[in-house]
Amino acid sequence: MDERRPFGLHRIAFLLVAALCLFAMPAADAESLGRLRVRVLNAVTEMPVTGAKITLRDRADTRTLITLVTNVEGRAVSPMLEPRPWRITAEADNYQSCTETAAVHAASMSEITIAMIPVTAASPAAAETRDDEVEKLKRTVQEQNETIKKLLERVERLEKEREAKPGEAEPEIPPVQIPTETPTAQPERAARATLLPDIAVIGTNTGRFLSVRGDPDRNRLQLGEFEIAMQQPVFTDIAFRATLAGGADEGFGIGVEEAYVNFGRVAKLPFGGMLGQKRASFGKLNPVHPHARLFADQPAPLSAFLGEEALLGNGAALNYTFPLKNLFLNLEVGFFKAASHGHGGEEHKEEEQVDGHAEKIAEVEEETHAEPGFGAAREFPLARLWMAKEFGKSLELELGGSFAFGKAENGDRVHLTGLDLTLRNFPGTFQRLLLQSEIFWHRREDRTGGTGTHTRSGHYALLSYRPDRYNEWGLRFDNTRFPWPLDGREQSYSLIYTNRLTEATLLRFQYKFGDRTQDYFLPSRRGFNELYLQFIWGAGSHSHPLQ
Amino acid sequence: MKRAAFFLACLLGLALSGLRAQAKIYVVTTDPTLADLARSVGGDRVRVESLSRGTDDPHQVEPRPSMVVKVSRAQVFARIGMDLDMWADSILEKAGNRSVMRGGRGYADCSLGIKPLEVPTTKLDPSMGDIHVYGNPHYLLDPANGIIAAGNIAAALIRVDPANREYYVQRHQAFGRDLLNALNRWRGMLAPYRGAQVVVYHRSWAYFMARFGLTELGSIEPKPGIPPSPGHVNDLVRAMRSAGVRVMLMENFRARRFPDMIEKQTGARAVFVPGAVDAEPGVDSYIRLFDVIVSRLSAAFK
Numbered sequence: 001m002d003e004r005r006p007f008g009l010h011r012i013a014f015l016l017v018a019a020l021c022l023f024a025m026p027a028a029d030a031e032s033l034g035r036l037r038v039r040v041l042n043a044v045t046e047m048p049v050t051g052a053k054i055t056l057r058d059r060a061d062t063r064t065l066i067t068l069v070t071n072v073e074g075r076a077v078s079p080m081l082e083p084r085p086w087r088i089t090a091e092a093d094n095y096q097s098c099t100e101t102a103a104v105h106a107a108s109m110s111e112i113t114i115a116m117i118p119v120t121a122a123s124p125a126a127a128e129t130r131d132d133e134v135e136k137l138k139r140t141v142q143e144q145n146e147t148i149k150k151l152l153e154r155v156e157r158l159e160k161e162r163e164a165k166p167g168e169a170e171p172e173i174p175p176v177q178i179p180t181e182t183p184t185a186q187p188e189r190a191a192r193a194t195l196l197p198d199i200a201v202i203g204t205n206t207g208r209f210l211s212v213r214g215d216p217d218r219n220r221l222q223l224g225e226f227e228i229a230m231q232q233p234v235f236t237d238i239a240f241r242a243t244l245a246g247g248a249d250e251g252f253g254i255g256v257e258e259a260y261v262n263f264g265r266v267a268k269l270p271f272g273g274m275l276g277q278k279r280a281s282f283g284k285l286n287p288v289h290p291h292a293r294l295f296a297d298q299p300a301p302l303s304a305f306l307g308e309e310a311l312l313g314n315g316a317a318l319n320y321t322f323p324l325k326n327l328f329l330n331l332e333v334g335f336f337k338a339a340s341h342g343h344g345g346e347e348h349k350e351e352e353q354v355d356g357h358a359e360k361i362a363e364v365e366e367e368t369h370a371e372p373g374f375g376a377a378r379e380f381p382l383a384r385l386w387m388a389k390e391f392g393k394s395l396e397l398e399l400g401g402s403f404a405f406g407k408a409e410n411g412d413r414v415h416l417t418g419l420d421l422t423l424r425n426f427p428g429t430f431q432r433l434l435l436q437s438e439i440f441w442h443r444r445e446d447r448t449g450g451t452g453t454h455t456r457s458g459h460y461a462l463l464s465y466r467p468d469r470y471n472e473w474g475l476r477f478d479n480t481r482f483p484w485p486l487d488g489r490e491q492s493y494s495l496i497y498t499n500r501l502t503e504a505t506l507l508r509f510q511y512k513f514g515d516r517t518q519d520y521f522l523p524s525r526r527g528f529n530e531l532y533l534q535f536i537w538g539a540g541s542h543s544h545p546l547q
Numbered sequence: 548m549k550r551a552a553f554f555l556a557c558l559l560g561l562a563l564s565g566l567r568a569q570a571k572i573y574v575v576t577t578d579p580t581l582a583d584l585a586r587s588v589g590g591d592r593v594r595v596e597s598l599s600r601g602t603d604d605p606h607q608v609e610p611r612p613s614m615v616v617k618v619s620r621a622q623v624f625a626r627i628g629m630d631l632d633m634w635a636d637s638i639l640e641k642a643g644n645r646s647v648m649r650g651g652r653g654y655a656d657c658s659l660g661i662k663p664l665e666v667p668t669t670k671l672d673p674s675m676g677d678i679h680v681y682g683n684p685h686y687l688l689d690p691a692n693g694i695i696a697a698g699n700i701a702a703a704l705i706r707v708d709p710a711n712r713e714y715y716v717q718r719h720q721a722f723g724r725d726l727l728n729a730l731n732r733w734r735g736m737l738a739p740y741r742g743a744q745v746v747v748y749h750r751s752w753a754y755f756m757a758r759f760g761l762t763e764l765g766s767i768e769p770k771p772g773i774p775p776s777p778g779h780v781n782d783l784v785r786a787m788r789s790a791g792v793r794v795m796l797m798e799n800f801r802a803r804r805f806p807d808m809i810e811k812q813t814g815a816r817a818v819f820v821p822g823a824v825d826a827e828p829g830v831d832s833y834i835r836l837f838d839v840i841v842s843r844l845s846a847a848f849k
Contacts, residue, residue: 170758170760171689171758173730174660174695176720177698178702178715178719179659179660179698179699236645236648237645237648239640262640264639264640265643270643272643324616327616328612386612388613398612424611426603428800429602430607432609469604469774502673502772502773503677503772538673541630541633543633543636546615
């Protein structure tokens with residue numbers, strides 16, 4: 001029997017595997033190895049250096065030295081190399097040897113250019129005499145100086161090229177790690193360490209072009225008011241805000257309009273609070289500073305029931321946000337002392353009125369001890385319930401109710417009730433459609449004259465549309481009476497256009513027309529026309545509480 | 548008996564699932580891009596909501612009372628910082644939620660650790676436009692900075708929920724790996740155009756340009772936040788012609804009027820891209836955001 005086994009399947013399989021490995025090896029090399037292309041130039045002339053000897057040393061010290069020689073273009077290409085840093089030494093006659101390091105990347109051709117500095121032979125031994133030697137050394141020094149000069153010029157040129165392409169220097173990739181430091185109360189990158197609060201100056205230039213005579217600012221474009229706003233956190237959860245205001249009506253005497261501290265939380269209780277003087281949180285618009293409103297004048301019902309400028313209170317308030325999941329419900333309760341608008345120079349007020357209107361005001365005041373506004377002379381409690389509901393990401397409805405009561409100078413009881421509605425829709429980027437309305441009821445119990453209880457009301461409605469970042473259009477309707485015993489009514493329409501130049505600077509035009517009878521502030525006139533031009537500017541940063 | 552046991556088991560299951568749902572950390576972010584980063588590192592342990600929409604300009608979000616409801620219940624509050632989302636301060640103040648206020652354990656200023664660009668070194672004033680004192684705040688448009696921002700969110704999650712520390716660390720690592728792999732891909736796509744000059748609408752692309760080796764020739768806004776003027780646009784057109792600029796890059800919410808006009812005059816293509824996650828349909832993640840930006844940009848260069 002033939003003992004030899006046939007050329008069995010095992011052997012064929014082994015040969016096939018071996019063959020496959022042989023074929024696969026170069027492929028694997030090609031995938032995992034890379035090449036290096038070296039270019040050698042004369043550092044001075046930038047001409048290629050032919051015949052330079054290139055030695056590649058593996059920095060991991062696992063391969064023997066690899067030697068290459070540059071061609072007529074000064075180039076040499078390495079065999080396949082492991083992807084790691086390699087040390088490359090270039091040597092050539094009449095050049096200083098030069099060593100560089102380059103990284104080889106897998107499956108790619110890395111390139112490196114080596115600039116070799118030429119040397120001029122200066123062998124003292126070759127000099128026949130000492131004089132010759134000195135001359136040769138001088139020439140060498142001169143040549144080397146020229147070489148250095150040319151090298152410096154080249155460095156300068158390369159640096160300029162690098163500056164011209166800033167995008168080429170890619171920022172480093174941050175490590176994938178989670179920071180361990182504890183959060184700080186303030187941003188870490190304070191531009192400049194300072195203890196100063198944020199200070200902003202806001203100016204409001206207003207031109208009032210009126211068809212009715214009697215207003216001292218009629219047909220003038222002037223700085224109407226300016227505010228200096230300051231704010232800063234003073235403790236965890238506690239921040240102070242102060243607004244100093246000066247108005248043209250009062251000769252720009254500066255007074256404190258607002259100065260209060262705001263508590264995010266009162267101790268560990270679930271309440272926030274404020275302490276100091278501020279625009280009372282009565283209704284939607286009263287707490288908003290004039291420069292942040294969407295019109296140039298104040299709506300007539302606010303002037304009638306909250307005062308010519310605003311209802312200010314000096315005292316304390318607590319506010320509580322109910323922990324509801326999908327509904328914002330906030331209750332604020334405060335107790336305040338009536339405060340006057342802080343402008344200085346009030347003594348000028350009556351002197352500036354003309355056409356006998358001031359006398360009329362004085363008569364009314366003397367007879368009734370009354371003036372527009374809430375009318376509480378001393379302390380008054382105030383409460384506001386504010387709710388809001390979001391419908392999707394674009395629509396929000398807000399409803400609010402406010403109530404305050406107090407005693408007038410002559411002992412009459414005064415009550416003020418307000419309801420407000422705000423609907424905001426944000427159909428697209430920058431776009432906003434706003435509907436806002438407030439209604440006020442003022443009730444006065446005539447305890448001195450015994451004429452009973454008198455209720456007066458007024459309201460305004462605003463429809464405003466902002467189509468883009470810079471423009472906004474508005475339409476407002478005012479309809480109001482004045483608190484008893486003042487007579488009069490104003491009913492008007494306003495068309496408003498606002499152009500925002502920057503975040504803090506804007507131009508506004510407002511045209512208002514309507515009827516005004518026995519107005520407290522201006523002589524009565526059926527069918528009046530008014531044009532307001534407003535320029536508001538701001539410098540410095542400030543923010544407003546949420547309204 | 549069996550029915551009663553089944554009923555009890557169902558009740559127990561429901562109760563446990565409720566507990567599980569309640570155990571999720573509620574994260575509120577000022578921006579949908581941060582919301583996606585929070586989802587990436589928080590996984591199924593978090594419930595995330597953004598106060599603004601992807602289509603909003605992050606400078607100009609109007610604070611609303613409904614946002615207070617969210618922030619008052621948040622366990623982690625993540626913001627872009629560098630004064631970009633200053634509008635959120637009034638919400639934080641009203642919410643009174645101490646744990647997410649500045650310095651609280653759930654407060655994450657995602658800009659911490661970022662190397663800011665364009666930090667002003669001179670006195671600032673409003674004539675310079677909307678300049679940010681801490682530097683250009685659009686750092687999320689460099690994908691590598693997404694790693695830092697996500698790290699800041701993960702740190703806040705760990706402070707609030709230390710029991711799941713390893714989970715957040717691992718998810719952050721995985722997110723970083725995915726992002727770096729994607730970054731290499733984006734680099735490759737834009738590599739042929741390194742050094743190319745680009746015009747932007749607003750200076751929100753500084754970090755993106757630095758990452759991908761592009762150079763900003765100028766912006767359609769003469770100064771940040773200032774509307775373009777005809778004179779400035781004319782100067783820009785001349786400069787673009789002279790430099791041979793081929794591409795203008797801007798967020799998709801920018802007005803088209805001036806870019807279209809410049810496109811006609813110079814032949815440079817106006818490329819409108821989403822500037823944030825959710826800024827257009829299909830852009831539902833941070834990586835997808837750059838997929839779209841890079842592909843549109845490279846297509847415009849071709």
